[in-house]
Structure formats: C-alpha cells, structure tokens
Amino acid sequence: MAATVVAEDVRRVYGDTVALDGVSLSIDEGEVFALIGPNGAGKTTLVRALLGTTDAEGTVRVFDQSPRAVDRARIGLLPQNFDPPDRLTARELVSYYGGLYDESRDVDSVLDDVGLADDADTWYENLSGGQQRRTCLGTTLVNDPDLLVLDEPTTGIDPAGRRAVWRLIEDLAAGGTTVFLTTHYMAEAERLADRVGLLADGKLIACDAPDSLIANHGGDSRLVVDTDAEPSVTNEFSYPSELADGQLTIYDVPPEAIGDVVETLEATGASYDSLSWTEPDLEDVYLDLTGQAVTASGEVVRAGETPLADGGRVDTAAGGDR
Numbered sequence: 001m002a003a004t005v006v007a008e009d010v011r012r013v014y015g016d017t018v019a020l021d022g023v024s025l026s027i028d029e030g031e032v033f034a035l036i037g038p039n040g041a042g043k044t045t046l047v048r049a050l051l052g053t054t055d056a057e058g059t060v061r062v063f064d065q066s067p068r069a070v071d072r073a074r075i076g077l078l079p080q081n082f083d084p085p086d087r088l089t090a091r092e093l094v095s096y097y098g099g100l101y102d103e104s105r106d107v108d109s110v111l112d113d114v115g116l117a118d119d120a121d122t123w124y125e126n127l128s129g130g131q132q133r134r135t136c137l138g139t140t141l142v143n144d145p146d147l148l149v150l151d152e153p154t155t156g157i158d159p160a161g162r163r164a165v166w167r168l169i170e171d172l173a174a175g176g177t178t179v180f181l182t183t184h185y186m187a188e189a190e191r192l193a194d195r196v197g198l199l200a201d202g203k204l205i206a207c208d209a210p211d212s213l214i215a216n217h218g219g220d221s222r223l224v225v226d227t228d229a230e231p232s233v234t235n236e237f238s239y240p241s242e243l244a245d246g247q248l249t250i251y252d253v254p255p256e257a258i259g260d261v262v263e264t265l266e267a268t269g270a271s272y273d274s275l276s277w278t279e280p281d282l283e284d285v286y287l288d289l290t291g292q293a294v295t296a297s298g299e300v301v302r303a304g305e306t307p308l309a310d311g312g313r314v315d316t317a318a319g320g321d322r
C-alpha cells in the first residue's frame, strides 16, 4: 500500500525549545493515524511540519512530493483554533470555502455529511460546540480531500458532540479518506485509529495499532473489590492478587471468571461493597512508557505527583470537557 505521508527525522527548534526531536513516521493511503500527546508535546508543530507551513529539519513527503508542492485541493486541514465569523451561517461558511477551489462539492451534500442539513441557515454563533466543530469539518471536506488533517478535532466540545464528530470521521475513513489526527483524548485515538503514535516532549516514543500497544505496554486487567476480607484471602485465588486498605485487587481475571472469583471471596466469609473490572487502555500505555498520565484537559501528571484539579488520570469518552 502506498504511503500518503512520510516523515524522516523531523526536528523543529524554537529558541531553547525542541518542539520536535527527530520524528519519523509514515501514514498509508486509507489509514487513520492518531498522534497522541499532552499539551506542548509537539502535535501542532508536527502537523505544520507535515503540511510545510513551518520550516523543519529532516524530510517530509506528502503524496511523494514536497509538502509545499502538493495541490492544496488534495488536503483538508482542520486547525486546532479555527474561529470563523460568528454571523455567517453553516451554509455560508461551507460555500465560502468551496469558492476557494476550482472544483468543489455540492454545499448541501457536505452539510448533509456533517449532519447540519437542518441547521444550515443558523448563524455559527448559535450552533452548539459540536455543531460548530462539524461546520468547521465541513469546510475541510468541500474540496473532497484525499488527505484529511485534523488537529485536535474534538477538544473543547461536549461528549455528545465528540461522538458525532467520531462517527463522521469513521464514515470518512470508511469511504477511503486518509486521516491524520492529533488528540490528547486517548479514548478518541483508541476508537478511531488504525495506528497510534505516542508523542512525548517532541519524540515519537511508540507507534503501533492500539491493540498491540495495549497488549505490549498496557499491563493486566484489574478486578478491584472493596472488602473486609482478611489478608490471607489472597491465597484463595489462582490469579495474582493483593489486599491493601480494604481494597482487594486481582489481576488478569478474564470477564467470564469474575463470578467464580466472587464466589471464592464469599466462601471465605468476607463481605464486599463494590466491585469494578477494568481493562488496560492507551492511558496505561502512555503511563507505562513515559511515567506520565494525561488529564482530560491535556495536562501531564507525572507518577507520584498530585493530580491536577480536573481529576488527574481521566480521559474517557464520556467526561472531562472544558
């Protein structure tokens, strides 16, 4: 399969700040590639380097051309901070961007694709956050791009809006569009991406399919039970387990074995209050590889530090919008 984007040893320094420190990656045609990293990791700088809007050392090829030589009609870019005029309607905005190209898609079909057919004549300022972001996405689709570059497509929008954007990206990917997106929402990358690149302090520290990253770096699943059990309870299970401060953690229990584990616990005469089972995810991978957790607002919390006000290691599909 042909590579749509190839970057080799890309480096960008701003004064004393090394924003990108030798990043190499390639994105295949039709692939959804998500670049994960906290605020300041270098995501936007890499977007700029790949599109040739910032000077960087190293080599970048897009459609096997220098980025600045690529026909702009082949690329759709959603910048992180896209702030169109408030008093243009969704239709006017998409139509305006369509006018920038020699050939563009029918405006109504674009509005339909982004789920704004019913709100096409609403001013931008009166659309919800999710609708606004989908309008912005519409302006990037009007030239029917072969490569879509989305810099933090869902930052700052509510969970329902985020899911709507996810569905839209999934539809585009199913239609064969190559997508490069950046995000600090691990769940977003896990859901959408064929491959994920983990960026930390300007370095690409891992790059693989989400499942492979989780299998190699995510650790075990955990069954956590609040219980009054005696310390010796850990001898009862055939899985590794530990008891501390009234919390029993049993590792690597497959979901179908949870009932047996609970029966074993009950048989010891112990009672319990709550029980939760969690699978490892990309958050665990990032933590394992960097010693850092990424909060919902994209800040990092280093292992051993007090979590920030927005809840520390949180980045679920449902929560944490600011």
Ligand SMILES: Nc1ncnc2c1ncn2[C@@H]1O[C@H](COP(=O)(O)OP(=O)(O)OP(=O)(O)O)[C@@H](O)[C@H]1O
Residues within 6 Å of the ligand: 014, 017, 018, 019, 037, 038, 039, 040, 041, 042, 043, 044, 045, 046, 080, 298
């Ligand atoms: N034009 C610039 N001038 C000076 N420093 C810059 C410039 N652009 C980025 N940086 C610095 O480079 C580093 C990487 O920034 P970048 O915006 O690429 O990160 P990011 O991962 O996109 O972060 P965020 O999620 O906050 O947008 C940061 O330390 C940032 O302050």
